[in-house]
Amino acid sequence: MKTCTKVFIATSMTLVSLMTNAQNTCNETLSLFAGNVTSKNFSKAKSQLNYLRKNCATINSAIYAHGETVLTHELKNATNKKEAALALIQLYKDRIANVPAKTKKGLILTKIGGVMLNYKIGSLKEQYDVFDEAFTNDSKNFKNPRYLYQYFDLYYQMYASKEYGISLENFIEKYEAVNEKFEYEKLRLSNIKVDVLAKKEKNKTLTAKEKNRIKVATKNIAAIDQFTKNMVLLLEKEVTCETLVPLLEEKFESNKTNLQWLRKAAGRLDAKNCTKSPLFLELVIAIDITEPTAESKYYLYTIYKRKGDEEKAQHYFEAYLSYENDGTKKAKIITALGNKAAQKGQKSKARTLFLKALKFDPTFGSAYINLARLYASSANDCGTDEFSKRATYWKAAEMAKKAKQVDASKKQEATELINFYMQAAPSKTDIFNEGYKGGEKLPIKCWIGGTVTVPKL
Structure with missing residues (x-):
């Protein structure tokens, strides 16, 4: 029994010694290999690479990192490019198999795919599958x-x-x-x-x-x-719209309450500028029914407005206002509508919209700025003589002053407008010659209505 134990111990010690020696040999060879690669002594490096891959394949990822440099050099100078490319691909595959913990699989697989493409290796499907594995498993x-x-x-x-x-x-x-x-x-x-x-x-x-x-x-x-x-x-x-719309129509009924599908489908039509398709409107309505938001209400408003359906457009606009909690957002949109009305010459409507915007955000200076410009644009239409017409500019300046008071971002623009309007308005001499002392209320006889205060002398 003692003899068996001694034999077992001796054998174990021999194996440990052999393994240690092998490990040392692998490390020494790897060190020499790395040095040869760095100094571009590729002929010596190649034989060392072969030894390392055969005897020390799992000890260090550096074998494959430096090996890539060696085989890439060989590929560059090879007569038989395909054979050299296959050798490089095998090195990549061995790395994935032998040192997986030290390998970024997505990176190495794409390198394999790149070599396959460059040297026409494998079928179309085989080339695709390599990239797809990388994209699917290690994006x-x-x-x-x-x-x-x-x-x-x-x-x-x-x-x-x-x-x-x-x-x-x-x-x-x-x-x-x-x-x-x-x-x-x-x-x-x-x-x-x-x-x-x-x-x-x-x-x-x-x-x-x-x-x-x-x-x-x-x-x-x-x-x-x-x-x-x-x-x-x-x-x-x-x-195209011709191919995309029928594709989505087929699946619309079964996805009417599938919010993710609805949004993706609407996004696809929007991206391809297929928004004039009836399906697009159906998708947006379905989105709004499934999960109504301020955005969906406003989007439907714009669609019906574009179609000329004022009744439905107004319905969705009012719905938007009730869903939207951000007063500034509402003020911006309403002010934009006021600008459109002003451009069409609908000045009274524009004023109503600007004032409505200020109800939602009293600090929205743009609305006051637009009111100032709107009033100034009507100076020649308000009044019976030169003085009363020019007095309209005081009203315009009044709006610009309010913009300056409530919105610091409009300070410079408002100041420029105030200076311009006060220069266009009656001067102190004009006021004196008309017999005013300042503080009097003058009626504005046009669509603006109301009064304007004469500045004090």
């Missing part, structure tokens, strides 16, 4: 703008071939998914630029690494803009 690390576009383009080719059972709706959904990813990446890159530039403001200088981050982010943002345009061109080739 976070699927960042390269070119690869993202190639992923979409491959799907488009499959759709256009009509051999893969991809419907128009599938194609639209893929566009939306990739476009959303592009938007995310653009925001991420923009934030990188903002952060780095903020450091520049603080430190007055940037490191070489920070400058490179700015350069890469700027380059990739430009690439995203271009690839997004290319995607839109492909989408427009296939998706």
Whole structure:
């Protein structure tokens, strides 16, 4: 029994010793390998890479990082490009299999897909599947703008071939998914630029690494803009109002209360400028019924207004006012309507709207500014003589003064208007010559009505 125990211990110690020696050999080889790669001694590095992949495949991700440099160099100089490309792809696959914890799968898979595309390896579906696995399982690390576009383009080719059972709706959904990813990446890159530039403001200088981050982010943002345009061109080739409306009509009845579907469908029609389709109105009404909001009420108001249905437009406008809790938003919209009325010469209606806007937000200076301009525009129509006509400018100046009092953002504009209107109004000499002392109330004899106070001498 003692003899067996001694044999077991000796064998174990031998195995441990062999494993330790093997580990040391792997580490030493890896160190030499890294040095040769750094010094671009690729011939020696290649034999070391082969040894490491055969005997030390799981010890360190650096094997594959440096191995990529070696095999990329070989591919660049290879006579048989396809064979060298396949070798590089196998290295990528081995990395995923052997050091998964140290591998960004989405990044490596897209590199595989890129090599397959560049060297025409695999079928259209096989190329697409590699990118799709990256997009589906590790979208976070699927960042390269070119690869993202190639992923979409491959799907488009499959759709256009009509051999893969991809419907128009599938194609639209893929566009939306990739476009959303592009938007995310653009925001991420923009934030990188903002952060780095903020450091520049603080430190007055940037490191070489920070400058490179700015350069890469700027380059990739430009690439995203271009690839997004290319995607839109492909989408427009296939998706028109004539193809999109029937597609959505088929599913409308079964999705009348599906808010997510309704919004997406309305968004698709809006994006393709198919808003004149009766279906678009039905979608917006369904959205409003399912989840009524101030936005849905206002949108329906604009649709019916455009259609010339004043009764329904007014109904939805009043509904909007009851749903909207932000007084400033209501004031802005009503003031905009007042401006439109003023442009049409409907001055009394315009005034009513400006005053209504001020009821919702008494500090909304734009309404007072517009009232001032409105009154000033009627100076020649108010009064029976030059003095009484010019007196209208006092009323205009009065409105501009109110704008200045309630809204600091309008102070400069209001001051300029006050100065202009007071110069156009009767002077102190004119007031004296007319026999006024100041403080008298003069009637304004036109649509404005009311009175205006003569300034004191």
